[in-house]
Amino acid sequence: MAATWAFHALDFGSIDLPLDTYIPTLDLREPRRDGAPTDAELGHAIFSVVDQEGALLIRSDMREAADLSAFLSSIGHKPFSSYVGGTAIRSAPVADNVFKSTDLPPDVTIPLHQEMAYVAVIPDYISLFCSSAASQDQKTNLVGDMAKFTQTLPDWVFEKYRDRTARLRRFMPPRGIDHGMFRLRRCWNDMIGTSDRDEARAIAAERNWELRWTEDDFLEVLQEPFPFFRQHPVHGEIWCTQAFAYLPVIQSYLAKMDGRLDDWNRMQAAMVEAPETLDTAVLDDGSPLDDEDALFIHKRLEEQTFRIALREGDLLILDNILRSHGRSPFHGTRKIFVALGVRH
Numbered sequence: 001m002a003a004t005w006a007f008h009a010l011d012f013g014s015i016d017l018p019l020d021t022y023i024p025t026l027d028l029r030e031p032r033r034d035g036a037p038t039d040a041e042l043g044h045a046i047f048s049v050v051d052q053e054g055a056l057l058i059r060s061d062m063r064e065a066a067d068l069s070a071f072l073s074s075i076g077h078k079p080f081s082s083y084v085g086g087t088a089i090r091s092a093p094v095a096d097n098v099f100k101s102t103d104l105p106p107d108v109t110i111p112l113h114q115e116m117a118y119v120a121v122i123p124d125y126i127s128l129f130c131s132s133a134a135s136q137d138q139k140t141n142l143v144g145d146m147a148k149f150t151q152t153l154p155d156w157v158f159e160k161y162r163d164r165t166a167r168l169r170r171f172m173p174p175r176g177i178d179h180g181m182f183r184l185r186r187c188w189n190d191m192i193g194t195s196d197r198d199e200a201r202a203i204a205a206e207r208n209w210e211l212r213w214t215e216d217d218f219l220e221v222l223q224e225p226f227p228f229f230r231q232h233p234v235h236g237e238i239w240c241t242q243a244f245a246y247l248p249v250i251q252s253y254l255a256k257m258d259g260r261l262d263d264w265n266r267m268q269a270a271m272v273e274a275p276e277t278l279d280t281a282v283l284d285d286g287s288p289l290d291d292e293d294a295l296f297i298h299k300r301l302e303e304q305t306f307r308i309a310l311r312e313g314d315l316l317i318l319d320n321i322l323r324s325h326g327r328s329p330f331h332g333t334r335k336i337f338v339a340l341g342v343r344h
Helices: 039-053 065-074 146-152 155-161 188-192 197-207 248-258 261-273 291-303
Strands: 012-017 021-027 055-059 110-113 125-132 141-145 165-172 210-213 219-222 229-232 236-239 280-283 305-308 314-319 323-327 335-342
Touching (some): 012 305, 021 039, 039 055, 065 335, 141 314, 146 236, 188 197, 188 219, 197 210, 248 261, 248 291, 291 305
Parallel strands (some): 021 055
Antiparallel strands (some): 055 314, 110 323, 125 314, 125 335, 141 323, 165 219, 210 219, 229 236
């Protein structure tokens, strides 16, 4: 790796992982020496590696969200425009263009996914910064190599889904309802970024969404079409979708795997008594996605998952098409910040 990525006296290394894969590394904890790269040169080197390899793990002395924001700005990181339409439960930015990674409870698995791969235009990069590490060196961060994953897919997946799109259909509570079956869902006010229905309709019209409110202020949203495969500028066609992740069959599978029996029981009851209240996705013609296909893709992703433990100060920058990410359940506390970016 160091010979391959020799930018301006920067010494890149790598960490080997299962499944014949690796992540390039760069240690920035030492003070800058004479002849060290400028901020612009450092940014060019970092994103060149990420574009080619899909990931870069930077060891740093940063500790807070503001440190991350300042560093990304210094190397020319261009923020992604908006998280409107996003599904993760996240509070307001904690620094310029920096968010907490998620407010989901620690008992929930977040399976491998590419960020926002349920909308038409997704971020090119996602940066995951560890401000406070999980205790006992828990390997809570999940990462997958989606180029290799795509190579493992059988022909029938390409034939069935290459030229299709899907749409995410969500049933969202109003702000303040975050218990029971809605404890893991974002309220519609935060998802759209407003509580004003007229403003929400205008935002929806710009994005080709369909909105329908219930009498008790819940919102059903049919979001814009998105593909199953996307083109990467270096590596070509890559599987890049979250169409299957929101199907009740997958959410039930995850609840059972995590031992979240209350969530599982609520899901089973809703599937029979009120399926319209469950999030799901449909094909572009409105037909349902196949549960067996969903389970096949999910289990194939599980086979391609590897786990890493981020330390305090670690910054993991991922190409959002080439590498997927997720989180395993954990004990104690951990603090991860996230920033989304676009390619120049």
